[in-house]
Amino acid sequence: xxxxxxxxxxxxxxxxxxxxxxxxxxxxxxxxxxxxxxxxxxxxxxxxxxxxxxxxxxxxxxxxxxxxxxxxxxxxxxxxxxxxxxxxxxxxxxxxxxxxxxxxxxxxxxxxxxxxxxxxxxxxxxxxxxxxxxxxxxxxxxxxxxxxxxxxxxxxxxxxxxxxxxxx
Numbered sequence: 001x002x003x004x005x006x007x008x009x010x011x012x013x014x015x016x017x018x019x020x021x022x023x024x025x026x027x028x029x030x031x032x033x034x035x036x037x038x039x040x041x042x043x044x045x046x047x048x049x050x051x052x053x054x055x056x057x058x059x060x061x062x063x064x065x066x067x068x069x070x071x072x073x074x075x076x077x078x079x080x081x082x083x084x085x086x087x088x089x090x091x092x093x094x095x096x097x098x099x100x101x102x103x104x105x106x107x108x109x110x111x112x113x114x115x116x117x118x119x120x121x122x123x124x125x126x127x128x129x130x131x132x133x134x135x136x137x138x139x140x141x142x143x144x145x146x147x148x149x150x151x152x153x154x155x156x157x158x159x160x161x162x163x164x165x166x167x168x
Contacts, residue, residue: 020113021161024154025104025140028147029077030062032100032132036093037069047071053086062102063135063144072133074102074144097132101147105157108139117141120157127156 037046047066054061059082061073075083080096087094105120107113117134120141124131129152132144145153158165 021105021107021116021163023106024157024161024163025106026150026154027102027104028150030074030100030102030144030147031077031080031083032072032074032097032144033080033083033087034072034095034097035070035087037067037071038093043068050087050090050092053090054083057082057086059083059086063133063142065133074100074133097146099147100132100144101150102142102144103150103153103157104140104142105161106140110136110139110141119160123156123160124153127152129153129156 035050037043037050044066050071051061051064059075059079061075064073065071077098077100080098084094084096105116107116110116117136120143121131121134124143124145129145129149134141134143136142143153157163
């Protein structure tokens with residue numbers, strides 16, 4: 001060690017985010033759209049044929065899922081008339097469910113909470129909350145439900161995860 005220098009002990013430094021379920025978020029005014037993909041080009045190429053005109057129309061999609069025979073997504077309720085027009089122009093069979101909401105369980109550092117998505121699904125199922133789709137990210141799990149069931153879903157999840165009443 002150089003003259004005049006002395007070792008400094010580092011304090012414990014943590015970079016981990018807070019763990020556990022921290023809050024609920026709710027987003028209303030959404031529609032869930034389910035599109036059948038069929039014909040000789042079913043699959044990714046057919047999905048792209050459907051998605052390209054939506055992109056050209058600058059319609060923002062959420063929760064996009066592409067499967068070999070279908071695709072689904074969520075749009076703002078106000079965008080649904082334009083989505084219907086674009087999909088009709090693409091000549092595909094589709095169903096649109098209006099009056100949806102997205103409820104999200106926010107849980108930073110979710111790796112410490114195994115089964116969070118299953119737990120959320122079970123809670124909503126026990127309360128007979130219909131689920132259109134679920135998705136997760138690094139810090140949350142979201143579920144598309146009927147907006148009319150949002151209060152029931154918020155209450156059930158708030159109780160399950162021990163969150164205060166102002167959690168959503």
